[in-house]
Amino acid sequence: SQQGEEDPQALSIQEGENATMNCSYKTSINNLQWYRQNSGRGLVHLILIRSNEREKHSGRLRVTLDTSKKSSSLLITASRAADTASYFCATDARSQGAQKLVFGQGTRLTINP
Protein backbone atom coordinates (compact mmCIF):
# COMPACT_ATOMS: atom_id res chain seq x y z
CA SER A 1 0.00 0.00 0.00
CA GLN A 2 1.20 3.51 -0.73
CA GLN A 3 2.14 5.83 2.09
CA GLY A 4 1.44 9.07 0.27
CA GLU A 5 -1.53 10.14 -1.80
CA GLU A 6 -1.57 13.25 -3.96
CA ASP A 7 -4.55 15.43 -4.65
CA PRO A 8 -5.71 16.34 -7.22
CA GLN A 9 -4.76 13.55 -9.60
CA ALA A 10 -4.72 16.04 -12.47
CA LEU A 11 -4.54 19.83 -12.62
CA SER A 12 -4.70 22.13 -15.63
CA ILE A 13 -4.03 25.87 -15.30
CA GLN A 14 -3.02 28.83 -17.40
CA GLU A 15 0.57 29.96 -17.64
CA GLY A 16 1.35 32.51 -14.97
CA GLU A 17 -1.15 31.12 -12.46
CA ASN A 18 -0.16 29.36 -9.26
CA ALA A 19 -0.48 25.60 -8.89
CA THR A 20 -1.10 23.85 -5.60
CA MET A 21 -0.80 20.11 -5.03
CA ASN A 22 -1.47 18.27 -1.82
CA CYS A 23 -0.10 15.09 -0.31
CA SER A 24 -1.45 13.07 2.59
CA TYR A 25 0.35 10.24 4.33
CA LYS A 26 -0.47 7.66 6.96
CA THR A 27 2.37 7.13 9.43
CA SER A 28 4.98 9.26 11.14
CA ILE A 29 7.86 10.37 8.93
CA ASN A 30 11.44 11.60 9.10
CA ASN A 31 10.99 13.81 6.08
CA LEU A 32 8.85 14.36 3.00
CA GLN A 33 10.15 14.95 -0.49
CA TRP A 34 8.68 16.21 -3.73
CA TYR A 35 9.86 14.98 -7.11
CA ARG A 36 9.02 16.02 -10.67
CA GLN A 37 8.81 13.69 -13.64
CA ASN A 38 8.63 14.98 -17.17
CA SER A 39 7.05 12.74 -19.78
CA GLY A 40 9.29 9.78 -20.54
CA ARG A 41 12.01 10.88 -18.14
CA GLY A 42 13.27 9.94 -14.70
CA LEU A 43 12.33 11.68 -11.50
CA VAL A 44 14.07 14.85 -10.42
CA HIS A 45 14.28 15.81 -6.77
CA LEU A 46 12.72 19.20 -6.05
CA ILE A 47 12.72 19.73 -2.32
CA LEU A 48 12.98 17.90 1.00
CA ILE A 49 11.27 19.07 4.16
CA ARG A 50 12.11 17.51 7.51
CA SER A 51 9.49 16.54 10.06
CA ASN A 52 10.49 19.39 12.37
CA GLU A 53 10.08 21.99 9.61
CA ARG A 54 6.80 23.64 8.69
CA GLU A 55 7.67 25.50 5.52
CA LYS A 56 10.43 25.55 2.97
CA HIS A 57 11.12 27.59 -0.16
CA SER A 58 13.18 26.93 -3.26
CA GLY A 59 12.88 29.45 -6.08
CA ARG A 60 9.24 29.40 -7.21
CA LEU A 61 8.48 26.39 -5.02
CA ARG A 62 6.96 26.54 -1.58
CA VAL A 63 6.37 23.42 0.48
CA THR A 64 4.46 23.20 3.72
CA LEU A 65 4.24 20.30 6.13
CA ASP A 66 1.61 19.74 8.80
CA THR A 67 2.58 16.66 10.78
CA SER A 68 -0.56 16.88 12.95
CA LYS A 69 -2.69 16.45 9.83
CA LYS A 70 -0.15 14.22 8.09
CA SER A 71 -0.26 16.39 5.01
CA SER A 72 1.94 18.52 2.80
CA SER A 73 1.38 20.94 -0.02
CA LEU A 74 3.53 22.04 -2.94
CA LEU A 75 2.90 25.48 -4.39
CA ILE A 76 4.41 26.51 -7.71
CA THR A 77 4.10 30.23 -8.27
CA ALA A 78 4.01 32.01 -11.64
CA SER A 79 3.76 28.73 -13.54
CA ARG A 80 5.52 28.21 -16.86
CA ALA A 81 4.95 25.78 -19.72
CA ALA A 82 8.09 23.94 -18.63
CA ASP A 83 6.42 23.11 -15.32
CA THR A 84 4.15 20.67 -17.15
CA ALA A 85 4.99 17.34 -15.54
CA SER A 86 3.87 14.82 -12.94
CA TYR A 87 4.66 15.67 -9.35
CA PHE A 88 5.14 13.03 -6.68
CA CYS A 89 5.45 13.24 -2.95
CA ALA A 90 7.57 10.64 -1.23
CA THR A 91 7.79 9.72 2.42
CA ASP A 92 9.78 7.22 4.37
CA ALA A 93 8.07 4.11 5.61
CA ARG A 94 9.23 1.03 7.38
CA SER A 95 8.27 -2.26 5.80
CA GLN A 96 9.47 -5.67 6.96
CA GLY A 97 12.18 -4.06 9.03
CA ALA A 98 13.61 -1.89 6.27
CA GLN A 99 13.22 1.84 5.82
CA LYS A 100 12.34 2.90 2.30
CA LEU A 101 10.98 5.78 0.26
CA VAL A 102 7.34 5.37 -0.71
CA PHE A 103 5.83 7.44 -3.51
CA GLY A 104 2.27 8.55 -4.07
CA GLN A 105 0.56 8.15 -7.43
CA GLY A 106 1.31 11.71 -8.44
CA THR A 107 -0.43 14.84 -9.70
CA ARG A 108 -0.34 15.45 -13.43
CA LEU A 109 0.10 19.18 -13.94
CA THR A 110 -0.56 20.81 -17.31
CA ILE A 111 0.33 24.43 -17.93
CA ASN A 112 -1.59 25.91 -20.84
CA PRO A 113 0.07 28.74 -22.80
Add this chain to the structure above:
Amino acid sequence: EAGVVQSPRYKIIEKKQPVAFWCNPISGHNTLYWYRQNLGQGPELLIRYENEEAVDDSQLPKDRFSAERLKGVDSTLKIQPAELGDSAVYLCASSHDQLAYNEQFFGPGTRLTVL
Protein backbone atom coordinates in the same frame (compact mmCIF):
# COMPACT_ATOMS: atom_id res chain seq x y z
CA GLU B 1 28.96 15.22 -12.99
CA ALA B 2 27.29 12.43 -14.95
CA GLY B 3 23.90 11.31 -13.72
CA VAL B 4 22.55 7.81 -13.31
CA VAL B 5 22.90 5.94 -16.59
CA GLN B 6 20.48 3.23 -17.67
CA SER B 7 20.27 1.06 -20.74
CA PRO B 8 18.45 0.24 -22.82
CA ARG B 9 15.92 3.08 -22.81
CA TYR B 10 13.26 0.95 -24.46
CA LYS B 11 12.76 -2.79 -24.76
CA ILE B 12 10.00 -4.75 -26.46
CA ILE B 13 9.90 -8.50 -25.95
CA GLU B 14 7.43 -11.33 -26.19
CA LYS B 15 6.16 -12.98 -23.04
CA LYS B 16 8.25 -15.80 -21.64
CA GLN B 17 11.42 -14.19 -23.01
CA PRO B 18 14.21 -13.04 -20.69
CA VAL B 19 15.22 -9.39 -20.37
CA ALA B 20 17.95 -7.51 -18.55
CA PHE B 21 18.38 -3.88 -17.56
CA TRP B 22 21.65 -2.20 -16.71
CA CYS B 23 22.35 0.73 -14.40
CA ASN B 24 25.46 2.74 -13.59
CA PRO B 25 24.95 4.99 -10.56
CA ILE B 26 26.50 8.36 -9.87
CA SER B 27 30.17 7.99 -9.01
CA GLY B 28 30.68 7.66 -5.28
CA HIS B 29 27.09 6.69 -4.52
CA ASN B 30 27.18 3.47 -2.56
CA THR B 31 23.43 2.99 -2.37
CA LEU B 32 21.57 1.82 -5.46
CA TYR B 33 17.84 1.25 -5.92
CA TRP B 34 15.69 -0.43 -8.54
CA TYR B 35 12.08 0.73 -8.82
CA ARG B 36 9.19 -0.31 -11.01
CA GLN B 37 6.72 2.31 -12.17
CA ASN B 38 3.41 1.23 -13.63
CA LEU B 39 1.48 3.59 -15.88
CA GLY B 40 -0.14 6.38 -13.91
CA GLN B 41 1.47 5.32 -10.65
CA GLY B 42 4.44 6.31 -8.56
CA PRO B 43 7.62 4.22 -8.43
CA GLU B 44 7.67 1.17 -6.16
CA LEU B 45 10.89 -0.13 -4.70
CA LEU B 46 12.05 -3.54 -5.89
CA ILE B 47 15.49 -3.78 -4.30
CA ARG B 48 18.06 -1.64 -2.51
CA TYR B 49 21.82 -2.24 -2.44
CA GLU B 50 24.42 -0.96 -0.03
CA ASN B 51 27.61 -1.51 -2.01
CA GLU B 52 27.26 -5.09 -3.26
CA GLU B 53 24.86 -6.23 -0.55
CA ALA B 54 21.11 -6.37 -1.16
CA VAL B 55 19.76 -4.91 2.10
CA ASP B 56 16.10 -4.77 1.11
CA ASP B 57 14.70 -7.12 -1.52
CA SER B 58 11.37 -7.74 0.16
CA GLN B 59 9.44 -6.35 -2.82
CA LEU B 60 11.34 -8.27 -5.48
CA PRO B 61 9.30 -11.12 -7.04
CA LYS B 62 12.01 -13.69 -6.58
CA ASP B 63 10.45 -16.37 -8.72
CA ARG B 64 11.25 -14.46 -11.90
CA PHE B 65 13.26 -11.39 -10.93
CA SER B 66 16.91 -11.29 -9.99
CA ALA B 67 19.44 -8.55 -9.51
CA GLU B 68 23.14 -8.26 -8.94
CA ARG B 69 25.71 -5.63 -8.12
CA LEU B 70 28.88 -7.67 -8.13
CA LYS B 71 31.53 -4.99 -7.66
CA GLY B 72 29.39 -2.52 -5.78
CA VAL B 73 29.13 -0.13 -8.72
CA ASP B 74 26.89 -0.93 -11.66
CA SER B 75 23.93 -3.25 -11.39
CA THR B 76 21.79 -5.53 -13.54
CA LEU B 77 18.13 -6.37 -13.06
CA LYS B 78 16.83 -9.45 -14.86
CA ILE B 79 13.39 -10.88 -15.52
CA GLN B 80 13.09 -14.48 -16.65
CA PRO B 81 10.59 -15.29 -17.97
CA ALA B 82 8.76 -12.03 -18.58
CA GLU B 83 5.00 -11.84 -18.22
CA LEU B 84 2.50 -9.40 -19.69
CA GLY B 85 2.10 -7.74 -16.31
CA ASP B 86 5.78 -6.85 -16.22
CA SER B 87 5.25 -4.06 -18.73
CA ALA B 88 6.35 -0.93 -16.88
CA VAL B 89 9.17 1.56 -16.57
CA TYR B 90 12.11 0.27 -14.55
CA LEU B 91 13.96 3.05 -12.79
CA CYS B 92 17.36 2.95 -11.20
CA ALA B 93 18.35 5.47 -8.55
CA SER B 94 21.34 6.10 -6.35
CA SER B 95 22.07 8.07 -3.25
CA HIS B 96 25.12 9.28 -1.41
CA ASP B 97 24.21 8.04 2.04
CA GLN B 98 22.63 4.94 3.48
CA LEU B 99 19.49 6.59 4.74
CA ALA B 100 16.88 5.28 2.34
CA TYR B 101 14.61 8.25 2.91
CA ASN B 102 17.00 10.99 1.84
CA GLU B 103 17.40 12.47 -1.62
CA GLN B 104 17.71 9.97 -4.43
CA PHE B 105 18.95 10.58 -7.97
CA PHE B 106 17.08 8.79 -10.72
CA GLY B 107 18.08 7.58 -14.14
CA PRO B 108 15.84 8.03 -17.20
CA GLY B 109 14.43 4.52 -16.87
CA THR B 110 13.89 1.58 -19.19
CA ARG B 111 10.42 1.27 -20.65
CA LEU B 112 9.60 -2.43 -21.00
CA THR B 113 6.77 -3.65 -23.18
CA VAL B 114 5.89 -7.34 -23.00
CA LEU B 115 3.74 -8.59 -25.89
